[in-house]
Amino acid sequence: MRTFSHARAKRFYDRFGARQDRGALYERRPIELLIENAELDEATAVFEFGCGTGRLAERLLSRHLPERATYTAVDISDTMFELTRERLAPWGPRAEVRLTAGDMDLDAAGSSHDRFVCAYVFDLLSVDDIHKLLGEARRVLRPGGLLCLASLTAGHGFGAKLATGLWRLAYLIAPALVGGCRPIRLWRHIYAEHWEARYRRVVCPGGLCSEVLVASCVKDGEAP
Ligand SMILES: C[S@@+](CC[C@H](N)C(=O)[O-])C[C@H]1O[C@@H](n2cnc3c(N)ncnc32)[C@H](O)[C@@H]1O
Known part of the structure; x- marks a missing residue:
């Protein structure tokens, strides 16, 4: 399945901007689960x-997050970059927002x-980018650091299968109808020797399914 190019994703989200916050009711519960399971009270650098x-x-x-925790956020879209920058201004230097060219190479030390x-x-x-980004996430995380992901996924049961099927159809006809997103299975891209699952759940509010995954980073030879 062909995915949005980086340039197309940028064009789409530059136009979409703040509308991102309006829809997406299906994201609420998965995001709550992500937050509940990310052990954020112990985080120091996100x-x-x-x-x-x-x-x-x-x-x-x-x-x-604890008062001293730092936050680095990146996005490919100028519009999203500006919206985030305004939103995070009250946190001053603790919260940094960066505009990227869409590369999976993260500008952060190991x-x-x-x-x-x-x-x-x-x-x-793309699947290639997913693997590159997971490799980069592992590089920038400390041993024991947590990978905290939420993504659209395929569902089981009649309602969820119907919703997934309709979403896939929309994606095939015109990926922009669904923001360039298609249901994937995060877990299939996770290598057990690199990540230890802490929490994994599929939830389907309103029939649209999301996978929530929290996994800790396994690195040989480095103490957590
Ligand atoms: C579906 S939105 C999700 C936004 C946000 N994470 C949320 O849950 O509301 C996808 C976001 O990823 C950004 N994006 C897409 N491709 C990217 C890339 N290659 N590098 C960085 N950001 C990217 C888009 O600009 C957009 O802000």
């Missing part, structure tokens, strides 16, 4: 890939973060 409007970053900084957060972005990346 990296978020594809931060969108900065809504999750704002929520984590204001309600869930073992520099203890949470890698990414919500509803893996489902618009």
Whole structure:
């Protein structure tokens, strides 16, 4: 299945902007589960890939992270970058937002973060990019750091299968109808020797299914 190119994703989200926060009722429960299971009260340095409007970053900084925790958020879209920058301004230097060219190479030192957060972005990346990004997440996370992901996924049961089928059809006809996102199975891309699952659940509010995955980073020869 062909995915959005980086340039197309940028064009789409530059136009879409703040509308990202309006729809997506199906994201609410999965995001709650992600937050509940990310052990955020112990986090010191968070990296978020594809931060969108900065809504999750704002929520984590204001309600869930310790006062000293830092937050680095990246996005390919100028519009999203600006929205996040405005939103995170109250946190000053603790919260940094960066505009990227869409590369999977993360501008962060090895073992520099203890949470890698990414919500509803893996489902618009190519399989090649998914593997590169997971490799980068592992590089920037400290041993024992947590990979915290939410993504659209395929569902079981009649209602969920119907909703997944309709979503896939829309994606095949015109990927822009569904923001370039298609249901994927995150777990299939996770190597057991690199990640130890802490939490994994599929939830289907309103029939649209999301996979929530929290896994800790396994690195040989480095103490947690
Ligand atoms: C479906 S939105 C999700 C936004 C946000 N994470 C949320 O849950 O509301 C996808 C986001 O990923 C960003 N994005 C897409 N491809 C990207 C890439 N290659 N690098 C960085 N950001 C990307 C888009 O600009 C957009 O903000």
